[in-house]
Amino acid sequence: MQGPTGTSIINPAVLGKAADVRQEFVSAPPFPHVVIDDFLAPDFAQSLLDAFPAFERGNAMGDNGELGGKSTVDKVRGLGAAYQRLDDAIKSPEFLQALGTMTGIDGLIYDPWYLGGGTHENRNGMALDPHVDFNYHPSERWHRRLNLIVYLNPVWDQDWGGCLELFRDPHADHRPSRSVSPVFNRCVIFETSEVSWHAFDAIRLPPEHEGLTRRSIALYFYTKDRPAEQTASRHTTYYVNRQLPAHFAEGRVLSRGDLAEMKHLLEMRDGHIRMLYSENTALREAQDRGLTGHLLYLAKRAYVRFRR
Template sequence: MHGSPGVSIIHPRVVDDADELGKRFVAASPFPHLVIDSFLAPGLAERLLAEFPSFEHGNFVGDDGRPGGKSTSDKVRELGPAYRELDDAIQSPDFLQVLSRLTGIDGLLYDRWYLGGGTHENRDGMSLDPHVDFNFHPSERWHRRLNLIVYLNPVWQPEWGGCFELFRDPHATPRADVSITPAFNRCALFETSERSWHGFDTIRLPPDQAHLTRRSIALYFYTRDRPADEIADRHTTYYVKRQLPERFVEGRELDACDIAEMRALIAQRDEHIRMLYAENTALRKAQDVGLAGHVLYLAKRAYVRFRR
């Protein structure tokens, strides 16, 4: 199998050890996942890094319409020969079979639109709140089952933040159960479900490394079905704002950094509340327009007037 085009992008050691790695995946806590170093074949990761798009080339405009600290590119085949090679491989039956051996998930489907995926780049100060991903493909009747993230950071220290985090329950504690440094050619592979809480902590680069960014390639895979006890109503990505750090305890004297972090957490919650209210207003406005809006208005009016 090593020689097939779809598998040749993976390091041969990973293919040889796929069944044993699959046992580790299923048994992992807090939910099924794997961390695999040197995941891609020698040379391919370097070429992907060399062809990684500039920050300005991607979509770096946030939900608020303003430029932000994150840039994404989902037009993967347009990025260069290495990305076309990657795209050809990950849709092949042989590659999908290796993923099934690594995870125990059969019938995996490739997303040719890279919705939410592709290249991701984050600047200093950025973080990603704990969340579970949207559970159905936005345009197909597919269940989202698997995320595969490859990091492309030749120089990175865990104390710089940006570490990929897995949580058992982010409502209960600010501490991640697993923290993964985004080292070069390291792969984080995990099953997406209603309990696959994940994110990354704030990037805090030292002054002499401030030019660096956190770079990765995100690949998402789906199936047409999934176990009945894992199926939930269709939902978008669900975020949980981070809890206060554990160092905030009774009797502690707060310093300037503590105050700044507390204000930032409060500001994030305020912004999240504003966004939810804006979405609610937009939905209500949409309900009020056209024939459907008029029918809904009459139905609600009749319900209020005659409910007794």
């Protein structure tokens, strides 16, 4: 059963230093964020891991419409008592107030649909390019303000990759400003904005651990308003392909590892281009359907004929 308040899932030691957490959050480069170890009450964190869904249970469809190495479950209440308790807690006024105290963002709203969130699981070889997230809730007029990620990996080494990366500007920077290993019960909270560039590097598990996966719970929070200087037109998630590593320089003799890395980067870029072409085609097909599409067709036809 849930404790007396929604904050019962949080480690009391974290609640006791909320002011320090807030100071770290607002002052951290490259954009407001904080990393908190042992974030959840230990027994509760373990119960979430114990009830974490099997990879095959989740949605493993990639952005390109093909089955991939990432699986997500957004219907968290169907995952058992531990996840029901999580859901009850994070929508409570006590939890939202505590999160607001730790970040300085008031009026936070819980997303009952977990759009884009829920449980996330990534297999060996997976990576995520730098991106900024969609900035409005897809169905509500809410501004997306915070990402809260809790990692559930009791066995993990930073050398295995899968580290959350925070970038100042991925268009220019070869390396992230900060890299965070996804170890068990570590929480990362960061402000969602037009400059909150984040990613994770490729998972590279050693042979003796190749059956492991990278597990996390992603929670997103919104507000009805946000400061005008931070407000932008509605957009979807915006990706940037990684830059070539700095060691790819004139005169360097490429190793086998260098060639593999370059091939991987080109494959990621090609995949991104294919996805954009697919989205463009889908938009054009939607545009061509219905009355608006027909009127647009007639207008284009008239324009072409007039030019001749």
